[in-house]
Amino acid sequence: MRDISMERVNNTRQDILDIIKSSELTHEQKVVNMANQADSLLEVLDLPDGLDELLNQPIDTQCICDLFEGHAPLRPRYIVPDYAKFLKEGCKFLRLDPPKDLYEALNHLLIFYKHVPSVTNYPVYVGQLDELLEPFIDTVDEGTAKKLIKMFMLHMDRTILDSFSHGDIGPMPTKAGRIILEVESELQDAVPNITMKYDPELSTDEFTLKAIDCALKTAKPSFANHRMFVNELTENYVIASCYNGLPYGGGSYTLCRLILGNIAKRAENIKDFKENQLPYVMDIMARYMDERIRFEVEESGFFDNNFLAREGFIHRDRFTAMFGLVGLADAVNILLEKEGIEGRFGHSQVAEKLGVEIMDIINDFNNNHYNKYCEITGNHFLLHAQVGIAQDVNVTPGTRIPIGEEPEELIDHLLVLSKFHKYFPSGTGDIFPVDITVHKNPEFILDIIKGAFAKDLRYLSFYSSDSDTIRVTGYLVKKSELEKLAKSEAVIHDTSALGLGASRNGHILERKVR
Amino acid sequence: MEVVVNKIIPFSSVDGPGNRTAIFLQGCNINCKYCHNPETRGMCQKCGVCVDKCPQNALEKRITATGEIEIVFKKELCVGCDTCIHVCPHDSSPRTSVMDEKMVFDEVKKQMPFIRGITVSGGECMLQPDFMTELFKLAKEANLSTMIDSNGTIDFSEKPELLAVTDSVMLDIKAFDCNDHHRITGANNDIVIKNAVFLAETGKLFEVRIVVVPDLYDAEQSVNDIANLLAPYNAQNNIRIKLISYRPMGVREEYKNLKVPDAKYMQKLSQILYNQGFSDVLVV
Numbered sequence: 001m002r003d004i005s006m007e008r009v010n011n012t013r014q015d016i017l018d019i020i021k022s023s024e025l026t027h028e029q030k031v032v033n034m035a036n037q038a039d040s041l042l043e044v045l046d047l048p049d050g051l052d053e054l055l056n057q058p059i060d061t062q063c064i065c066d067l068f069e070g071h072a073p074l075r076p077r078y079i080v081p082d083y084a085k086f087l088k089e090g091c092k093f094l095r096l097d098p099p100k101d102l103y104e105a106l107n108h109l110l111i112f113y114k115h116v117p118s119v120t121n122y123p124v125y126v127g128q129l130d131e132l133l134e135p136f137i138d139t140v141d142e143g144t145a146k147k148l149i150k151m152f153m154l155h156m157d158r159t160i161l162d163s164f165s166h167g168d169i170g171p172m173p174t175k176a177g178r179i180i181l182e183v184e185s186e187l188q189d190a191v192p193n194i195t196m197k198y199d200p201e202l203s204t205d206e207f208t209l210k211a212i213d214c215a216l217k218t219a220k221p222s223f224a225n226h227r228m229f230v231n232e233l234t235e236n237y238v239i240a241s242c243y244n245g246l247p248y249g250g251g252s253y254t255l256c257r258l259i260l261g262n263i264a265k266r267a268e269n270i271k272d273f274k275e276n277q278l279p280y281v282m283d284i285m286a287r288y289m290d291e292r293i294r295f296e297v298e299e300s301g302f303f304d305n306n307f308l309a310r311e312g313f314i315h316r317d318r319f320t321a322m323f324g325l326v327g328l329a330d331a332v333n334i335l336l337e338k339e340g341i342e343g344r345f346g347h348s349q350v351a352e353k354l355g356v357e358i359m360d361i362i363n364d365f366n367n368n369h370y371n372k373y374c375e376i377t378g379n380h381f382l383l384h385a386q387v388g389i390a391q392d393v394n395v396t397p398g399t400r401i402p403i404g405e406e407p408e409e410l411i412d413h414l415l416v417l418s419k420f421h422k423y424f425p426s427g428t429g430d431i432f433p434v435d436i437t438v439h440k441n442p443e444f445i446l447d448i449i450k451g452a453f454a455k456d457l458r459y460l461s462f463y464s465s466d467s468d469t470i471r472v473t474g475y476l477v478k479k480s481e482l483e484k485l486a487k488s489e490a491v492i493h494d495t496s497a498l499g500l501g502a503s504r505n506g507h508i509l510e511r512k513v514r
Numbered sequence: 515m516e517v518v519v520n521k522i523i524p525f526s527s528v529d530g531p532g533n534r535t536a537i538f539l540q541g542c543n544i545n546c547k548y549c550h551n552p553e554t555r556g557m558c559q560k561c562g563v564c565v566d567k568c569p570q571n572a573l574e575k576r577i578t579a580t581g582e583i584e585i586v587f588k589k590e591l592c593v594g595c596d597t598c599i600h601v602c603p604h605d606s607s608p609r610t611s612v613m614d615e616k617m618v619f620d621e622v623k624k625q626m627p628f629i630r631g632i633t634v635s636g637g638e639c640m641l642q643p644d645f646m647t648e649l650f651k652l653a654k655e656a657n658l659s660t661m662i663d664s665n666g667t668i669d670f671s672e673k674p675e676l677l678a679v680t681d682s683v684m685l686d687i688k689a690f691d692c693n694d695h696h697r698i699t700g701a702n703n704d705i706v707i708k709n710a711v712f713l714a715e716t717g718k719l720f721e722v723r724i725v726v727v728p729d730l731y732d733a734e735q736s737v738n739d740i741a742n743l744l745a746p747y748n749a750q751n752n753i754r755i756k757l758i759s760y761r762p763m764g765v766r767e768e769y770k771n772l773k774v775p776d777a778k779y780m781q782k783l784s785q786i787l788y789n790q791g792f793s794d795v796l797v798v
Contacts, residue, residue, distance in 0.1 A: 114630035147663075340579075409524050409622065410524070410525050410624050411523065411524045411525055413630060414628065426609045434527075437527060437528055437798065438527050440528075440796050440798060441527045441528065441531065441532070441534070443531050443532035443630075444525075444527035444532055445533075447531065447628060447629060447630050448525075448533055448628055450625040450627065450628075451533075451628030451629070452628065454627045455627070456630075510723045514525075
């Protein structure tokens with residue numbers, strides 16, 4: 001471990017004291033933030049040359065961002081346990097026998113969730129909830145099942161204090177799936193985030209419309225293109241955290257992101273960006289990720305000691321890593337301006353063509369980068385269109401069109417997106433607030449989902465512009481909680497603070513309503 | 515065959531079930547006091563009043579080679595302020611296009627596969643039955659459903675060719691009482707009522723639209739009468755009834771101060787329909 005200066009130690013001590021005294025943080029949030037500060041003092045990774053100048057910069061020049069993973073990763077960023085195995089076999093470490101009825105199944109899951117680590121210290125994946133619960137659903141009468149599942153979901157919202165927590169349903173309709181949608185429509189809470197896997201052959205219109213109805217009330221579920229994910233990741237995939245497609249029984253070691261707009265600022269012109277600046281930054285980021293992964297696998301001991309690995313709820317060789325990016329739109333616009341070419345991302349074919357060319361370069365780079373611990377995805381990382389963080393200013397999420405510049409017609413918006421979703425097996429997505437009148441015609445959204453998935457879009461979210469629960473970038477917040485936080489009152493979910501940042505810096509309350 | 519198209523809305527959530535491309539034809543045969551898009555009523559007379567008033571200079575009056583006057587609309591300069599339609603003395607718009615069914619369908623195709631069908635509205639689209647027949651044939655070939663949104667003053671039973679390619683109709687019944695109807699629209703409603711029954715009998719009546727304007731007529735009586743008229747058919751083919759609260763948006767100045775019905779009154783009207791066995795009642 002390398003030495004650090006006393007000045008850095010003292011600055012960190014001051015930061016810790018500020019956390020202790022904060023009026024806006026709950027006790028749990030303080031503990032997590034203090035741990036992150038302590039971790040920041042470690043220097044154990046063998047960092048690639050040139051990283052510091054790209055990583056440790058303010059947001060208007062930073063080119064690589066490691067998204068708060070800390071200096072000594074003690075666990076993978078995203079962990080996706082095999083909950084089906086747990087409910088079938090129980091868990092020795094937790095001294096739990098297999099559950100026999102719905103009461104036990106739900107209680108077992110709630111216990112298990114408290115032992116699933118992640119970058120947030122809360123489980124980013126809570127299971128394919130409908131499939132997990134369906135075998136137990138007839139062990140009680142329907143009224144009891146509904147009451148139990150409602151309590152289960154409520155318990156999650158009030159104890160998983162971070163809305164980067166995700167449960168999946170679909171593509172097939174199930175009794176458990178229907179009950180989940182019913183209770184979520186009533187609860188209207190932010191946690192867990194939910195995705196419905198949609199397949200035109202397997203999902204019924206009736207069930208999908210029920211999901212849409214729920215989304216119009218509480219901004220979830222979102223809809224994932226099941227066929228597309230199955231083609232890339234097989235049937236054994238999940239949607240976790242924001243909208244991240246990941247292998248089941250595994251997860252992602254790490255996620256770093258390229259800030260493409262700032263890389264474009266370094267370039268003299270398009271040619272320089274494509275041939276020099278972008279490849280240079282990608283190479284350093286990939287090697288930084290390699291080193292983080294090496295530490296997790298070879299030094300942290302996580303995969304040797306944690307009960308999830310020891311009992312086979314996760315498998316080291318089912319982990320991959322996410323090669324993220326933000327600001328494709330920003331990069332395209334900056335580069336066109338440097339070249340004196342007219343056109344903006346989302347509004348011109350020249351801009352979209354450049355966007356596709358940049359994505360092809362990134363995709364080719366990733367396909368040629370080898371990491372020995374990513375066997376599950378062919379020893380390559382998976383591309384990820386990152387949704388942004390609260391501190392982002394003038395950084396457009398993933399490959400989205402900037403808020404305020406959305407094309408007038410939704411069809412034009414969707415056709416732009418259809419060029420970019422295909423690059424991101426580990427997640428991308430777009431969000432559409434819809435007018436209240438759509439409540440009277442949920443088939444409107446059903447048709448858009450069907451058309452979009454036929455056109456290679458991957459992931460879509462809708463919410464009603466007048467709902468309290470809304471989607472920030474990939475996660476959910478309650479507007480009523482943002483208002484409390486804006487008055488410096490502590491609120492239960494740490495993601496509300498991120499949402500407040502995003503509403504101030506990212507203008508997420510100003511999206512074009514469809 | 516060519517018609518004047520007021521506008522095409524690529525994705526519409528309010529012109530029939532699901533997502534549809536809605537085509538609004540120019541020209542109407544009645545004059546509803548509460549018309550919320552009066553600029554679709556008349557044909558452009560090329561008077562040029564709008565040209566000078568446009569704050570963006572997006573309109574230009576030109577003489578063609580054959581000596582005809584034309585009003586040229588430069589879409590790229592338009593900011594959508596709607597000054598042109600507000601100053602038009604003919605309830606028209608300079609932003610219309612002359613299009614045939616192929617041109618219209620080319621615009622529709624851009625939305626596939628995101629839409630399940632098309633709806634033609636107006637103005638009064640039934641003034642152009644031949645155009646619609648041709649357009650609907652193209653839509654049917656592409657597996658799109660076809661709907662008509664009409665004020666009901668033109669007899670559908672006389673248009674069998676059109677109906678053969680029409681999946682269903684959304685029909686306005688502006689008032690059940692003929693005198694009320696005449697007062698609101700300037701036209702009698704005997705054909706409207708005949709159409710309602712004919713379309714209900716033939717299973718083509720998807721939706722009846724009732725605009726509720728308490729200042730203009732007794733909507734409660736009208737809803738009662740409509741429910742009595744259509745209840746016998748509702749059993750076989752579920753008919754949607756859409757109760758639309760009058761709102762002043764888009765309405766001409768002289769009618770803008772009509773009273774907006776309150777939610778309680780709308781609720782009362784929908785209850786009348788529920789009591790008569792209508793299960794698909796929308797209040798908007």
